Amino acid sequence: MPVLDVQNLVTHYRTLRGWVRAVENISFSVDQGEALGLAGESGCGKSTVALSLLKILPSGGTIRHGKIVFQGQDLVTLSESEMRKIRWKGISIVFQGAMNALNPVYKVGEQIAEAIKIHEEGAGSSDVKERVAKLLETVGIEPSRADNYPHEFSGGMRQRALIAMALAANPIMLIGDEPGTALDVIVQAQTLKLLRDLKDRLGLSMILISHDLSIIAETCEKVAIMYAGKIVEYGDTRSIFKNPLHPYTQGLIKAFPSIKGERVRMTSIPGQPPDLLHPPPACRFNPRCPFVMDVCKREEPMLIEHGEKNHLAACHLY
Amino acid sequence: MVALEESTESIKKDFSPTEAPEEVLRVENLRKWYPLKRGFLETVFSRDELNVKAVDGVSFTLNKGEIFALAGESGSGKTTLGKVLLRLVSPSSGSVFFQGKDITKLSDRELKPLRRKMQIVFQDPFESLNPRMIIKEIVAEPLRVQGELEVNEKGQTKHRGLGEAEVEERVKKILSEVELVPPDEFLYRFPHELSGGQRQRVAVARAFVLNPTFVVADEPVSMLDVSIRAEIVNLMIDMVRKSSASIVFISHDIALAKHIADRIAVLYLGKMMEMGGAQTVVDMPLHPYTQALIAAVPVPDPDSKRTKDVISGEIPSPVDPPSGCRFHTRCPYAHERCVNEEPALVEVEEKHFVACHLYD
Numbered sequence: 001m002p003v004l005d006v007q008n009l010v011t012h013y014r015t016l017r018g019w020v021r022a023v024e025n026i027s028f029s030v031d032q033g034e035a036l037g038l039a040g041e042s043g044c045g046k047s048t049v050a051l052s053l054l055k056i057l058p059s060g061g062t063i064r065h066g067k068i069v070f071q072g073q074d075l076v077t078l079s080e081s082e083m084r085k086i087r088w089k090g091i092s093i094v095f096q097g098a099m100n101a102l103n104p105v106y107k108v109g110e111q112i113a114e115a116i117k118i119h120e121e122g123a124g125s126s127d128v129k130e131r132v133a134k135l136l137e138t139v140g141i142e143p144s145r146a147d148n149y150p151h152e153f154s155g156g157m158r159q160r161a162l163i164a165m166a167l168a169a170n171p172i173m174l175i176g177d178e179p180g181t182a183l184d185v186i187v188q189a190q191t192l193k194l195l196r197d198l199k200d201r202l203g204l205s206m207i208l209i210s211h212d213l214s215i216i217a218e219t220c221e222k223v224a225i226m227y228a229g230k231i232v233e234y235g236d237t238r239s240i241f242k243n244p245l246h247p248y249t250q251g252l253i254k255a256f257p258s259i260k261g262e263r264v265r266m267t268s269i270p271g272q273p274p275d276l277l278h279p280p281p282a283c284r285f286n287p288r289c290p291f292v293m294d295v296c297k298r299e300e301p302m303l304i305e306h307g308e309k310n311h312l313a314a315c316h317l318y
Numbered sequence: 319m320v321a322l323e324e325s326t327e328s329i330k331k332d333f334s335p336t337e338a339p340e341e342v343l344r345v346e347n348l349r350k351w352y353p354l355k356r357g358f359l360e361t362v363f364s365r366d367e368l369n370v371k372a373v374d375g376v377s378f379t380l381n382k383g384e385i386f387a388l389a390g391e392s393g394s395g396k397t398t399l400g401k402v403l404l405r406l407v408s409p410s411s412g413s414v415f416f417q418g419k420d421i422t423k424l425s426d427r428e429l430k431p432l433r434r435k436m437q438i439v440f441q442d443p444f445e446s447l448n449p450r451m452i453i454k455e456i457v458a459e460p461l462r463v464q465g466e467l468e469v470n471e472k473g474q475t476k477h478r479g480l481g482e483a484e485v486e487e488r489v490k491k492i493l494s495e496v497e498l499v500p501p502d503e504f505l506y507r508f509p510h511e512l513s514g515g516q517r518q519r520v521a522v523a524r525a526f527v528l529n530p531t532f533v534v535a536d537e538p539v540s541m542l543d544v545s546i547r548a549e550i551v552n553l554m555i556d557m558v559r560k561s562s563a564s565i566v567f568i569s570h571d572i573a574l575a576k577h578i579a580d581r582i583a584v585l586y587l588g589k590m591m592e593m594g595g596a597q598t599v600v601d602m603p604l605h606p607y608t609q610a611l612i613a614a615v616p617v618p619d620p621d622s623k624r625t626k627d628v629i630s631g632e633i634p635s636p637v638d639p640p641s642g643c644r645f646h647t648r649c650p651y652a653h654e655r656c657v658n659e660e661p662a663l664v665e666v667e668e669k670h671f672v673a674c675h676l677y678d
Contacts, residue, residue, distance in 0.1 A: 041543040154632045184391040185570065189614035189628040211544055214616035237620045255544050259573040259615045263597055265555075266577055268548035272513045 001072070002029035003173060003205045004053070004091075009066035011045075011052045020276045022048040024229040025066070027303075030173065030222075035199055035206040037216030037237070039252075040226035043273055046209045049226075050175050053207075054091055055083050071172070088119050092171040094162050096178035101162055102150040108161050109146025112136070115168035135164040139194060156187035160194065167198070173205040174198075181210070192219055213253060217241055225249045228274050228284040231303060235311035245306055245313035247289050283316065291317055339381035342532050342564045343403065348376045348412035350398050354637060371636050372398040373409070374588035377663075380532060383562040385555070387579035387596065389572045389611075393633050395588040396568045400534040403566060404436050405429060417531075431477075434464040437525035439554075441537040443517035447509040453498075454505040457489045457523050464528055488527060495560075496523045496553060515546040519553065526557050532564040540570070551578050573615050576600040584608045587636055587644040590663055594670035604672045607645045643675065651676060 011023040023045040030036045038046045051057045053068055055075065068075040070090060075083065095101050103111060112132045117123060123131075133143035139160040150158060159179065166174060176195060180188035196219055199206055210216055216223055216237070223240050225233040225248065233246040244250045251269035271288035274280055280287050286296040295316050303314040351369035373395045380386050388396040401407045403414060405421050413420045416432060424432070437460075440446035447456055465479045480488070486505075493501035496519040509517055518538060525533050535554060539547040555578055558565055569575045575582050576596050583593040584607065592605040603609045610629040631648045634640055640647045646656040655675050663673040 041545055156632050184633070185572075186391065186610060186614040186629060187632055189616070190630070192616070193628055212616065214618035217618045217620045218616050241618060241620050252545060253618060255548055256618055257571070257573040257577045259576065259600060259612060259617065263577050266548035266551055268552075269545040270549075272515060272546065273543070 002031050005029040005069040007067040010064045011048050014060045026231045028224050030205050033203045035220040037220035037223045038209045039216050044226040045229040046226050050177050088169040091173045092166040093175040094166045094179050112165045115165050119169040139164045159191050175207045177209045233313045239308050239311045246315050248285050341379050342382050343380035344415040346377050346413045349410045351410045371588050376590050380564050385565045385579045387567045387575035387582045389575045390585035391633050394585040396585050400568050434528045435531040437530040437533045439521050439525050439535040439538045442541045443521050452506050458485045460528050461485050492523045492527045514542050518550050534566045536568045587639050592672050605674050606649045
C-alpha cells in the first residue's frame with residue numbers, strides 16, 4: 001500500500017475575478033522510500049499540490065474535491081487539530097528560498113530545538129540538545145555551529161539547517177519545494193546529494209518539486225509532469241526521460257540546454273502557459289501543441305497507460 | 319563589370335579567415351574593489367582598509383560579432399565586470415579600451431556619444447521596464463536621448479534630433495525585428511499587459527534600437543520560464559548575426575553558455591580561471607574549478623550517474639580571498655605552490671587560457 005495516495009485532487013483559489021483553477025483533478029501515489037518528482041513551469045500548480053497535502057493553503061485556497069490518503073487516513077476530512085499531528089511527524093516540508101526561511105534573531109540550534117519541543121512534549125532540555133546536535137550532524141553541519149545565528153551560515157548551510165529542522169520530528173515523508181533553486185550549481189548539487197543520502201539512510205518517502213527536469217531525473221524514481229494544473233504525463237522516471245510521450249514533456253526536455261554533446265540551436269515551446277482563471281477547453285496544452293487536432297479542442301484526454309507499464313500520458317495522439 | 323569585381327573583393331576582405339578578428343573592446347587588468355563600510359571604532363583601531371574585491375585583475379578582448387560568455391557562481395564578480403565594461407560603475411584600476419579610447423578615463427560628457435554604442439539587457443524584465451511607460455516610449459527613449467548621427471559632405475559627424483514620425487517608424491521596425499508583431503498592437507500597451515518573454519523582447523528592442531556595437535546581457539533568461547528561454551536566447555543570437563554587434567553574455571548556467579556563446583570565460587572570486595572556445599571549455603575543461611562546475615550541472619538522464627563527487631565547501635568571502643590561487647581551499651589537486659603563488663592566465667592550447675599551476 002502506498003504511503004500517500006492522492007485521488008482526484010482539485011484545489012482552487014477564490015479571487016474577485018472567479019476561481020483560479022490551480023490544481024484540477026490530479027492523482028498520484030508515493031510508496032515507502034520512494035521519491036516522486038513534480039515537474040512543471042511556474043504557475044502549473046506544483047507548489048499548490050504541496051500546500052494542499054499539508055493543508056496550509058493561503059487564504060482563498062480551498063480543496064474542492066478529492067482525497068489525500070496518507071497512511072490510510074484521508075487528510076482532507078481531518079480537523080485542524082488532527083492535522084497538526086500529521087505535519088512534521090507525518091509529512092514535513094522544506095521550502096524554497098533558504099535565505100529567508102530561518103528567523104534571523106534566534107540561533108539556528110534554538111530554532112531546531114523549538115521544532116522538537118513542540119512535537120515531543122516532555123522532552124528534557126539536555127535530551128533536546130543532543131537531538132539537535134545529531135540532526136545537524138546528519139545533514140553535515142558541525143554540531144558546535146548550533147550556537148550560530150543564521151547570518152553566520154552560508155547559503156548552503158542554511159539550506160542544510162532547514163533540512164535538519166524538517167527532520168526534527170522523524171517524518172515519514174519529506175516534501176522539497178524547489179530545494180536548491182536559489183543556490184549556486186555546486187551548492188545545489190551538494191544539497192541534492194544530501195537529500196538522496198537521507199532518503200536511502202532513513203528510508204524517507206519524498207516529493208521533490210522542481211522546474212528543473214534534470215534535478216528530478218537524478219533524484220526521483222517516479223515523475224509527474226504538470227501543465228496548467230493537470231498531470232499530463234506520469235510514471236517511471238527512466239521510461240519518461242527515454243521515451244517522453246506528451247508533446248509538452250518532449251518540448252520541456254528539449255528546452256533544457258544540455259551540458260553534453262554538440263552545440264545546437266535551442267528549441268522552445270511557442271506561446272505561454274494559459275491563464276488559470278479561464279483555461280483553454282479540453283486539453284489545456286492545445287493552443288501551444290505542435291500536433292494539435294480537432295479532438296484536442298473538444299474532448300479532454302484521459303491520463304492512461306500507453307505501451308510501457310507504469311507510463312501514463314494524457315494525450316489524444318495515442 | 320568593374321563594380322562587380324570590386325564588390326566581390328570587399329566580401330572576400332570581410333570574411334577572409336586569415337585576417338585577425340576586429341577588436342571591439344580590450345580590457346586590461348581591470349579591478350573593482352568596493353571599500354567596506356565599518357563602524358567608527360573599527361576604523362579607529364584597525365589601520366588596514368577592507369575591500370570587497372569584486373573584480374581583481376581581469377584582462378580579455380571582445381571581438382566584433384562575437385558572443386562572449388562570463389560564467390561563474392554568485393559572488394564571482396561577473397555582474398560587476400559587466401557594469402564596469404559599460405562604465406555604469408568606475409573601476410578602481412585598469413583600462414577598458416573601446417574603439418581605441420580608454421573609457422575609464424573619460425568624463426560623462428565625453429562618454430555620452432559613446433553610450434549609444436554600448437547597451438545592456440537586465441536580468442529581470444519585471445523590474446527593468448518602467449511600469450508607467452507604454453512600450454513605444456520605453457523603446458523610443460534611447461532614440462530621443464541620443465538622436466541620430468549623420469555624416470555630412472565634409473565627413474564630420476553631426477547630431478540630429480529625430481521627429482515624432484521618424485521615432486515611431488524606428489520603434490515599429492525594431493519591434494518587428496524582435497518579433498513583437500504586429501508592432502501596432504504593442505505600441506500603446508503597458509509592460510504589465512505583456513508576458514515575461516514579451517517583456518524581455520521589449521528590453522532587447524530597447525538595447526538594439528540604436529544599433530549598438532556591444533551589448534551586455536546580464537542573465538537575460540534566468541527569470542523566464544524554461545519553455546520560453548530558448549526563444550529569447552535565439553532572438554539575441556539572431557540580432558547579433560544581423561547587426562554584427564557583440565554580446566557579453568553573463569550567466570551562471572554554463573550549459574546555456576556552451577550553446578550560445580562563441581567563447582566562455584570562467585570567473586571565480588573576481589579572477590578569470592579559464593577562457594577559451596565554448597565547446598572546448600565545457601567538453602575539455604582544464605582548470606579544476608571549471609571541472610567541478612561542470613560536474614555539478616545536473617543531467618536530464620536518469621541513467622547517467624555522476625562520475626565525480628561534488629566538491630565540498632562554498633565560494634569564500636571576496637573581502638579576504640585565499641592567498642595564491644583563490645581556488646586552492648577547495649581544489650582537490652592543491653599543493654604548496656598554490657597556497658603561496660598566484661598562477662597567471664597562460665595560453666596552454668591554442669586560444670585556450672588557464673590560470674592553474676598544474677599547467678605551467
